[in-house]
Amino acid sequence: MATEHAPTASEYIVHHLTFLTNQKQVGLVDWSVLHLDTLFFSIGLGLLAVFIMARLAARATSGVPGRFQAAVEIVIEMVADQAKGIVHSPKSREFVAPLALTVFVWIFLMNAMDLVPVDLLPRAGEAAGIPYMRVVATADLNATLGMSLAVLLLCLYYSVKIKGFGGWMHELFTAPFGAHPLLWPINFAMQMIEYVAKTVSHGMRLFGNMYAGELIFMLIALMSAAWVGTLGSGLLWIGGVIAGTIWAIFHILIITLQAFIFMMLTLVYVGQAHESH
């Protein structure tokens, strides 16, 4: 990139961290803005995942499975086992277990976009006239908080469904400290903090991991981009190749682990909604 208009390192990073939006964001929270790139990649990968799995499911045989079916079966059995261990209501599992599967596969795919070379798709987008593009949807706080909010809604739904509205209210005011009227506000405050903390940490954990991972890929890309023909820059280029390789291999673990953690926490939170204190 030894052109006259080569971006500086900070310009490069900022450019890579800018979303493609329908309109300019004003302030920290602006409900009229949509991240088009996040939506495109998350919906696209989500549809890809469920349609491939649905096609497989339609042809699933109880005889000798093919390799792909066996692979999907391994994932599904893993999710089903975890769901069985955490959510004890078979009726709820009918929805929660497929939800956990969706979460796992979908987040895994969105995270895996991190392994696509950082400049590949944005460059292609620029060539096609799209000025900004972020390909890792889970590195967008909106995406991860959106999913954790969905989990929160499910928790509330199942709390009311299992315990009844009255039972849930009773729990909100009497757990964790006790039923004494003086403790009611404290209990309620604790419950609220718990719900908020659960939801925010749930979304933030995935976002933080993916955001940091993406940023490091960008820094490594900068390292390699320093190549200008001198010995020092050549060494940097080699360093970039080595670091990129190591980080990408390590990231295979991260993307799987984060998808798994998100799935497990989803199950745990929904499972907690089923238990009365």
Added chain:
Amino acid sequence: MNLNATLFAQLVVFLILAWFTMKFVWPPIMKALDERAKKIADGLSAADKAKSELALTEKKVVDELKKARESATELRAGAEKQGVALVEEARQEAARIIAQARQAAEAEAGVAAQRAKEALREQVAVLAVAGAERILRKEINAQVHADLLANLKQELK
């Protein structure tokens, strides 16, 4: 870290995908898994059954073999006994026949000896007469001396 409407879009998409998975992905695959588990269980129990049946059959075969061997032994013993009895009978028969033959031969020999003696006696009489004729140089009338000759014969007995 800007928050915006993407959040709600993501929320809705998430729930729709989960619903889709629940409807079209999860049940068929779980069904296939359960069916396969049942097939395997059935196969295993069938194998167990076949194994126990095989063991039973083997036991039966051993029993049958034992039975056959026993009956064969019995048959052989019976046959031997019968053979021995047959031989014994034959031997007795033979002994009887031999004894009979000997008796007959002895009887016959006795008769023959008697006859030979008779013949000899006749001849002795003739010889005696011939000898007396020679001595007396004179023919003795056989009819006349029949009593004499008969006496002589009697004495030679």
